Amino acid sequence: MEWLNELFRDPASAAHTVLIISLVATTGLIVGSIRVFGINLGVAGVLFAGLVFGHYQFKLDETVMDFAREFGLIIFVYTIGLQVGPGFLASFRRQGLPLNLMAAVIVLLGAILTIVLAGSMGLEIPVAVGIFSGATTSTPSLAAAQQAIRQVPHQPGDLSGPGLGYAVAYPFGVIGIILSMIAVRSLFKIDLKREAEALSQSQDGSGSGLATVNLVVRNPQIQGARIKDLPIVGEHNVVISRILKGGHLEVARPETTLDVSDIVLAVGPKERLEQLKLIIGNESSVDLRLIPSNITTRRIVITQPKALGKTIPELDLVRRYGVNITRVSRAEIDFAPTPQFRTQFADTVMAVGDSAAIEQVARELGNSLKQLNSPRLAPIFLGLALGIFLGSMPVRVPGVPAPVTLGLAGGPLLAAIVLSRIGRIGPLIWYMPISANFMLRQLGIVLFLACVGLRAGDRFIPTLLGGSGMLWVCTGALITLVPLLGVAVAARFFFKLNYLTLCGLMAGSTTDTAALAFATQMANSDAPSVSYSTVYPLVMLLRVICAQAMVLFFMPYL
Secondary structure: OHHHHHHHHOOOOHHHHHHHHHHHHHHHHHHHHOOEOOEOOHHHHHHHHHHHHHHOOOOOOHHHHHHHHHHHHHHHHHHHHHHHOOOOOHHHOOOHHHHHHHHHHHHHHHHHHHHHHHHHHOOOHHHHHHHHHHHOOOHHHHHHHHHHHOOOOOOOOOOHHHHHHHHHHHHHHHHHHHHHHHHHHHHOOOOHHHHHHHHHHHHHHHOOOEEEEEEEEOOHHHOOOEHHHOOOOOOOOOEEEEEEEOOEEEEOOOOOEOOOOOEEEEEEEHHHHHHHHHHHEEEOOOOHHHOOOOEEEEEEEEOOHHHOOOEHHHHOHHHHHOOEEEEEEEOOEEEOOOOOOEOOOOOEEEEEEEHHHHHHHHHHHEOOHHHHHOOOHHHHHHHHHHHHHHHHOOEOOOOOOOOEOOHHHHHHHHHHHHHHHHOEEOOEEOOOOHHHHHHHHHHHHHHHHHHHHHHHHHHHHHHHHOHHHHHHHHHHHHHHHHHHHHHHHHHHHOOOOOHHHHHHHHHHHOOOHHHHHHHHHHHOOOHHHHHHHHHHHHHHHHHHHHHHHHHHHHOOOO
């Protein structure tokens, strides 16, 4: 059995390294999937499994462990950037701006409170930042903190401190977010059914999302006017897709003229459709979509490289095929295209026209599920290389004694956000299928957390059971509760924010999917998911920046 002992105890062996990481990952993922009162640790279970293995002296070669940890970190943050990049700017539209401002306040209050508590309680900054990450269940900020520690000049750079702080604070971080939701509900005596009804009514009248309306032309002022000359159409995300003229239903073209008694079908934001109604006339009881004709609708995915980066007028589908594009779906957000809108790979468009013509348009735009699901490796590796260059580039910051860098967390994250926003450079397309993105992201975070746990395992139990353990737990509880409750109470009391939206904001400000699942289950509604996804991109980026800033600016002094 000597071979078995060597397999488990020889850190220099590649087989030993793969075996231990695989066992840690398997154990952690199984433990993380176990639900207690509807709550589970998720992928964070890998960290705790690593702590147990590390406690029992299962070690890896330091160089190999550093590579596995950093490589996992790079893959993790890069795939996150690819996910949030396309919807980053869109998250600030409509009610997204005030929600993002409130989420940003929660993040910044947590960072400020962490520095204050670290100074008053004598906590080392690496430990304090780890507690900050665990208290807000933010694994990317933990990764960013560990990477930033390496950049601080003339410091020993203890990489186990953040992992220990994270592990101690994480359990209450998950529970504390849920307790905050319950506390706000109890404090304001909230009726969930009434909140759901109020949110539904406000959305019906606020113009959120896209709607359709059939309008009959009654205004003699626009007799003979072309559709493209109407002031609301085009520039304000309103598209007129069909027109009933003289009893004949046809696809509406920009040059189509309007006559009194014509009926049009318009698509766009609700408030814009109300403005269009004032210009055209009355709402019609006739629904053009129900009139039998050869006009049909079809969703088409843009996968043809020749169609990328073009505006709808440049595609010229109406003139060439008699097909109208009425709406676009990108990054799970639906909108009506303006003349300035440019297509990106994997955009899904709603086409209206004759079935034969739509088939031709589908061939021209691609509509290939094979291309959509095929990973493109060259852009991935090029993006990683650009991220490493960005992360390694030194930048002088006032107040910091030596140049700082974005590091292996910030560089790939920024590169992925920018590249996914650009979408395409020549033949290179920065698009990753959701399944591939999730697979790589999970692989990266599992590698990272397994190595963090293995490194800190021999110190975790003494720290938790020692005198500092309860101090760290209490510090983490304050970092979890104070910003969340402070902003939540203010949002509800002063701004009358709907409770379902507020729950999504609280879960999103901590990027905690367990809290989101609790909120949606409690409300029996998907409404919290909307505000969660709205603030998620900004919060993810802010937490990474705050973790790095706390290390770089305060570690030399605290």
